[in-house]
Amino acid sequence: MSNDTVFTFGGNAPHTNARQKDKTVTGGKGANLAEMASIGLPVPPGFTIATEECLTYLAGGSDFTAKLRNDVAAALNHVEKTVGKGFGDAADPLLVSVRSGAAVSMPGMMDTVLNLGLNDDTVAGLANTSGDERFAWDSYRRFIQMYGDVVLGVDHGLFEEALEIAKEDQGYYADTELSAEEWKVLVAEYKAIVERELGSPFPQDPIEQLWGAISAVFDSWDTERAKIYRRLNDIPHDMGTAVNVQAMVFGNMGDTSATGVAFTRDPSTGEKAYYGEWLVNAQGEDVVAGIRTPQYLTRARRELAGADKPSMEEAMPEAFAELARVFDLLERHYTDMQDIEFTVQQGKLWLLQTRNGKRTAKAALKMAVDMVGEGLIDEKTAILRVDPMALDQLLHPTLDPEAPRDVLTTGLPASPGAASGKIVLDADTAELWAGRGEKVVLVRVETSPEDIHGMHAATGILTARGGMTSHAAVVARGMGRPCVSGASQVSIAREGRTLTIGDRELKEGDVITIDGANGQVMAGEVATIEPELAGDFGTLMEWADKHRRMRVRTNAETETECRMARQFGAEGIGLCRTEHMFFDAGRISAVREMILADSEAGRRAALDKLLPEQRSDFVTIFEVMAGLPCTIRLLDPPLHEFLPHGDTEFEELAEATGVDIEKLRRRAGELHEFNPMLGHRGCRLGITYPEIYEMQARAIFEAACQVARDSGDAPVPEIMIPLVATRRELELLKDVVDRVAKEVFTATGTTLEYLVGTMIELPRAALMAGEIAEVGEFFSFGTNDLTQTTLGVSRDDAGRFLTTYVDKGIFARDPFVSLDIDGVGQLVELAAERGRATRDGLKLGICGEHGGDPASIAFCEKTGLDYVSASPYRVPIARLAAAQASLRAG
Numbered sequence: 001m002s003n004d005t006v007f008t009f010g011g012n013a014p015h016t017n018a019r020q021k022d023k024t025v026t027g028g029k030g031a032n033l034a035e036m037a038s039i040g041l042p043v044p045p046g047f048t049i050a051t052e053e054c055l056t057y058l059a060g061g062s063d064f065t066a067k068l069r070n071d072v073a074a075a076l077n078h079v080e081k082t083v084g085k086g087f088g089d090a091a092d093p094l095l096v097s098v099r100s101g102a103a104v105s106m107p108g109m110m111d112t113v114l115n116l117g118l119n120d121d122t123v124a125g126l127a128n129t130s131g132d133e134r135f136a137w138d139s140y141r142r143f144i145q146m147y148g149d150v151v152l153g154v155d156h157g158l159f160e161e162a163l164e165i166a167k168e169d170q171g172y173y174a175d176t177e178l179s180a181e182e183w184k185v186l187v188a189e190y191k192a193i194v195e196r197e198l199g200s201p202f203p204q205d206p207i208e209q210l211w212g213a214i215s216a217v218f219d220s221w222d223t224e225r226a227k228i229y230r231r232l233n234d235i236p237h238d239m240g241t242a243v244n245v246q247a248m249v250f251g252n253m254g255d256t257s258a259t260g261v262a263f264t265r266d267p268s269t270g271e272k273a274y275y276g277e278w279l280v281n282a283q284g285e286d287v288v289a290g291i292r293t294p295q296y297l298t299r300a301r302r303e304l305a306g307a308d309k310p311s312m313e314e315a316m317p318e319a320f321a322e323l324a325r326v327f328d329l330l331e332r333h334y335t336d337m338q339d340i341e342f343t344v345q346q347g348k349l350w351l352l353q354t355r356n357g358k359r360t361a362k363a364a365l366k367m368a369v370d371m372v373g374e375g376l377i378d379e380k381t382a383i384l385r386v387d388p389m390a391l392d393q394l395l396h397p398t399l400d401p402e403a404p405r406d407v408l409t410t411g412l413p414a415s416p417g418a419a420s421g422k423i424v425l426d427a428d429t430a431e432l433w434a435g436r437g438e439k440v441v442l443v444r445v446e447t448s449p450e451d452i453h454g455m456h457a458a459t460g461i462l463t464a465r466g467g468m469t470s471h472a473a474v475v476a477r478g479m480g481r482p483c484v485s486g487a488s489q490v491s492i493a494r495e496g497r498t499l500t501i502g503d504r505e506l507k508e509g510d511v512i513t514i515d516g517a518n519g520q521v522m523a524g525e526v527a528t529i530e531p532e533l534a535g536d537f538g539t540l541m542e543w544a545d546k547h548r549r550m551r552v553r554t555n556a557e558t559e560t561e562c563r564m565a566r567q568f569g570a571e572g573i574g575l576c577r578t579e580h581m582f583f584d585a586g587r588i589s590a591v592r593e594m595i596l597a598d599s600e601a602g603r604r605a606a607l608d609k610l611l612p613e614q615r616s617d618f619v620t621i622f623e624v625m626a627g628l629p630c631t632i633r634l635l636d637p638p639l640h641e642f643l644p645h646g647d648t649e650f651e652e653l654a655e656a657t658g659v660d661i662e663k664l665r666r667r668a669g670e671l672h673e674f675n676p677m678l679g680h681r682g683c684r685l686g687i688t689y690p691e692i693y694e695m696q697a698r699a700i701f702e703a704a705c706q707v708a709r710d711s712g713d714a715p716v717p718e719i720m721i722p723l724v725a726t727r728r729e730l731e732l733l734k735d736v737v738d739r740v741a742k743e744v745f746t747a748t749g750t751t752l753e754y755l756v757g758t759m760i761e762l763p764r765a766a767l768m769a770g771e772i773a774e775v776g777e778f779f780s781f782g783t784n785d786l787t788q789t790t791l792g793v794s795r796d797d798a799g800r801f802l803t804t805y806v807d808k809g810i811f812a813r814d815p816f817v818s819l820d821i822d823g824v825g826q827l828v829e830l831a832a833e834r835g836r837a838t839r840d841g842l843k844l845g846i847c848g849e850h851g852g853d854p855a856s857i858a859f860c861e862k863t864g865l866d867y868v869s870a871s872p873y874r875v876p877i878a879r880l881a882a883a884q885a886s887l888r889a890g
Contacts, residue, residue, distance in 0.1 A: 005053050006071035009034040010045030010247075011082030025050050027242035029101030032354050039333065041326060042350050045082040046096070046246030047075035051103065054218045054240035062215065072210075076245070083247050088206040092129050093122035095139070095248040097352075098213035100220060102241045105355050107474045109229045109452070110220040110241055111150045113213040114283055115143035115248060119204040123187075127180075135253050137183035138175075142252075142283060144190040144202060147209065151216040154197045162189050176281055210245070217243045225452045227807050232456055232479070234818070234855065237809055249350040251343040252283050258316065258344040259283055262297055262323065264331045267339070267359040267477055268416050268517075270366025270536075274298050274327060276340075277467045278312045283343075293412075293486040294467045305412075322349045330354055335376050336385070337367055358477050360416055361390035365536040379543050380887055386540060388854045388881040393417060393480040394531055395568070395873050399515055403527035408501040408512070411462070411487030413519040414473035419460025419482045420513040420525040423499055423506060425492060427454025434458065441512055443499060445492060447472040455481060460514045462521060464490040482516030490521075533567070533876075541569060541876060544883035550860065551867035552878045553629070555847060557581060557617075562624040565872035569879055572628035572716075573621070574780065574869020575847035578696060579637050581617045582610075588642065589656045595639045596659070596667045600691060607695040614696060618703030626713040631780055631847070631869070632700055633759065634693050634733075635685055636722040638676035643668050677788075682723025683758075686733045693721075697737045701744035704752055714752045718843075720780055724758040727771040734775055755843070760831050761785035769831035773838040780869075781828050783848030783856075787815050790824050816849065819856035829863050845869060854881035861885035 007013075007020040007030070015038040019025045026034065030048030037043040053068055080086055085094035095117040100110035118126065118140045127136035141163075149156035163175070166186050172178060178186070194202045203209055220226060221241045230237055251259030262276030277294035295309045296302040297320075302311040313320045323342060326349070330338045339357030343350045359367065368382035377385070399418040421439035424430040427450065430442045434457035442458040444451065446465045455461055455475060460482040463472045467486055476483035491500040497508040501521065506512070513522040553574030554565035562573070582591045587610060594606035621630065644650045644664070654661040673679040686693040700717050708714035721733045734756045745751045757778030760766055766786070769779065788795055793802075795816050805811050811820065819825055828846075835842045845867040850856035852874030860868050861882065870878040 004071075005050040005068065006047055006075050007034065007050070008045070008047045008075050008078045009037045010043050011078065013037065013045070013078065019050070020048070023103040024239065025052070025242070027051060027101030027103055027244075028105055028355050029099065029353050030242045030244050033244065033246070035333075036330075036351055036354060039329075041329070042348070044247040044249050044350055044352070045079050046244060047072070047079065048101070049214065049243040049245070051240035051242050054221055054242070055238070057215075057218045058222060058240070062219070064211065064214075072214075072245075076210075079245075079247050085247075087117055087210075088122065089125065090121040091125045093117055093125045095122075095126070096210070097244075097246050097248055098210070098217060099244045099246070099353075100217045100241045101244050102221075102235075103239050104233075104235045105358070106226065106229050106233075106235070107358065108448075109226045110223075111216050112285070113143075113146050113150055113216065114285065115139045116147070116209050116213055117206045118143045119206065119209075121204075122206070130250075130253060132253060134178075134180040134183065135250065137180050137187060138178070138252055139250070141183055141187050141190055142285075144187065144194065146285070147213070148190070148194050148202070150220075151209075151212045152194060152198060152202075154194055158193050158197070159190055162186065162193065214243050214245075217241060225450050228452045228456070231803070231806055231813075232452075234813060236812065237807070246352070249343045249345045249352075250283070251279070251345065252281050253346055255280055256316075256344075256346045257281060258312065258319075260294070260297065260312065260342055260344075262327070262340050262342065263337060263357050264327045264340070265337045265357075265363070265367055267337070267357050267363055268413065270359070270363035270370065272370060273300070274324065275301070280315070293465055293488065316344060316347075319344045319347060319349050326351065332376070335371070335381075358474055360477050361386075361393040361480065362416065362536075364390055365394075365540055369536045369539050380547065382540065383544055383547060383880070383883050384887060386880060388877045388884065390480060391537075391876050391880060392873070394533070394537060395876065398528060398531060399513070400527045400529045405513075405520065405526055406523040408504055408521045408523055409487050409489040411484040411490075411519045411521065412467060412473075413515075413517055414467075414485040415461075415476035415481060415483035416517045417460075417480070417482035418513065418515050418517070418526070418528065419458075420511060421459045422509050422511055424454070424458070425494065425497055425499070425508050427451040427457075429508070430454035431457040441514060443490065443492065444472070447475070455479065460484075460516070462487060462490065462512075462514050464488060464492065476516075482514055484514045484516060484519050484521055487519070487521055537876075541879060544880045545569070546883075547887055548879065548883035549886045550857075550865060550882045552875055552882060553631070553845070553847075553867050553869040554875055555851070555869050555871050557621070559620045559624060561872050562621055565875055566624060568872055568875040570872070570875045571867075573625055573630040573632070574845055574851065574867060575720075576621065576630060576632045577636070578614070578617075578633060579635055579641075581614065582635070582642065587613055589653060591642050592644060592653050593657050594692070595642055595671070596653075596657075596664055598667060600689075603689060604691050607691060611695050611699055614699035615703045615706075618700050619706055622703055622707040622715040623711065625715055626707060626711045627715065629716040629718055631718040631720050631757075631778075631845070632696075633720045633722050634696050636682050638673060638679055638681040639671055639685070641676075643671065677794075683721050683729045683733055684723065686721065686736070687729060690733075690736050693733060693736055694740055697740040698744060701741050701754070702748070704754070705744060705748040705750040708750055708752055709748075716753050716755070718755045718757060718778055720778075721756070721758045721776075722782070723761060723785075724772065724776075725762050725764045725768075727768065727775055730756075730758050730772055730775045757843070759785075759847070760828075762789050763827055766827035766831035770834035770838045773835040773842055776835075776842075777839070778843035778845070779831065779835055781831070781844075781846045781848065781865075783819060783824065783828075783846055783850045784816065786827065786848070787820060787824050790827060791815060791820065813855070818853050819850045819859055821856075821859050825859055825863075828859075832863055832865065852878050854884070857881040858885040858888070861889055 023031045026048045087094045098113045123140045127133040145159040148154040260278030266275040276297035279294045296311045341352040371377045421441040424440045441460045443462045463485045499506045513526040553572040554570035555575040590609040597603045755777040757776040759782040761782035844865045847869040851868040852870030
């Protein structure tokens, strides 16, 4: 294995080192640059510094080894020879870009520096060799601004303010109107800003500039925005970023030059049509940072949008034709939709990067299904290509097309979907308000990578500037957030926290609705409709069901939830929490009467009132789930959760029961527990008050027999005893359930199949699974409580420190979102192994929140569980994730 960490590409570079094509070594961008160069595409030459150098740098006090410095010098020499220019040569300077490139794409999260190598001497050489003094000084001011911000830490707003003042003084609207002399004046002002802010002049040595930029890219791996993005997208923190140093090509060399971002298919809809934006006489940051609102790539898109400025197809037909040829070649080569950055320098097309493009769930489904139809990929590849979590975008309501709309303005439809919420004008406010349960729409002039936490907290994003390939648009699509960008009528007054749209003034906290499918921005909240789950969605789900081994059930306890889950493809119930039924306003009084009774007779009297209600609940559920297995958990939570709170509730209960209020208060005090989640709950209730579980078992069996008689299709009740730690607990309570079943079957003349099992949610239960399986006929892993009891961490209180734990690498992910496979997972594996060693064919499932998490589902497949159970909206996610896990295992 080679230990090289610097790889050249372009020109006569060999591209034969296998490590260079490994994205974990050279990042997605570096690997793809080498790949494009090796197949003969026009890629500016350069070199990539491997990800391990980033990790070494961050671990070793932010310094570079002598070997790395030597290797970079040799690679830089390769670039100089290839382009015939010298780095730092005052007469004919080589300029380079320095960009990040992680193994997993993180758009906009890490740093980039363009035009590196310019100084007071080389700017004259660039002006001379290009024959365009204005271009040279425009490039120099861009470099100082970007390097000052990214590397030196000078507030970029200071540069922007100086530029705006310069334009206002001359009465200019666009940057392109400034002359060479005016840029020279601004460059001097930019350098003065740097010296004033830092106390030292702007660095003139190109080598010093280069290593400063490399340091900045490595450091950007550890920025807060990058950490948040990785946490939100389950990207490991220990991968590091590569650095790509590449000869500059210039899109800002006049009207025959341009820059752009393009997709081989529409990333919003999946339509097989070129999608992208471009700008004449500009550099790439102008497009992706949303500094200018760009033009459309194709004539068809321009006409559809009713835009006046010419498309690239019309203005540069030859360069566009070459770009179209490259699109088709790259899509066939990578067999996936590509996101491409390109530059046209004086009529010649150059490719700066390609990567598999971020896309919406709708687009991902359409592309996957279409590409199978086109013969580009097969069914299995299509299943593996769609991110299961992305399906969440499709399963929620959209705006009702018939609902009235008070349209304030229309921007660019940057990311589809609809969102209503209160206007917030900065990311911190978005996070704060969302944290207290409010829906918010983040409104910005343009978003920056620092806004990532606010974008995640918001239900939608609206920007005044930027196109459909800007940072806001790309990140929103990846997150599944609706986004409208480039809404130029939006004006924000930060001081007054107000928003003006046309002639309407709104303030922070007012409700608006955005439609990311057509770009509309509306006042107030617009009505929604339920999603249609047919077409490409249905096709992919059909393929997934064909290739998965595990069954998928739902966690549900109401008729509405059950019907929704069946619509989403659930194959039964994996967890019905019966305590939720007890909180109903019409029943809580009888429940409290039962709990506060001081004798068995009193409890049974109250339970007799609850029996018909419980039976009715189960009839409703079994009718929806007729013929399917239904795992029903008997009463689990501590009794204190049902107790009255406050004088009014005690008075109402005293009146309903005829029991003295002071006696009720005294009894409630007797039931007080210091640590109720580890107290008198679950099977411990059933052991001390078996009449509670008797009533529930009777309700279940009477309901099941009624549905079996009425429909001819019997449900299969699986009665689950919670919080079991010993074989004897389960044995005692199984006897109760079996006795009641026999009584009901005798009384009704109906017999049906049922199982009695337990929820494995305590470490002792996992360890003693062999003994417990002598009695239990199935195990369902309650991974919420199993995680709490194994880690000794309260799920309700852990939010205060879990984010820090994930950031510091103590946990790879939040263990309540994605299963702690090393610890909790080991207990699941052990319990499965010991349980099946005792009882051949023991049915095993998982019903905690992890049942809807793709990474946890992959673990369940590996462990050989029979099914996973998820909340109704996560059933399709679980179906797809189970198919992917099965394909990867096979």
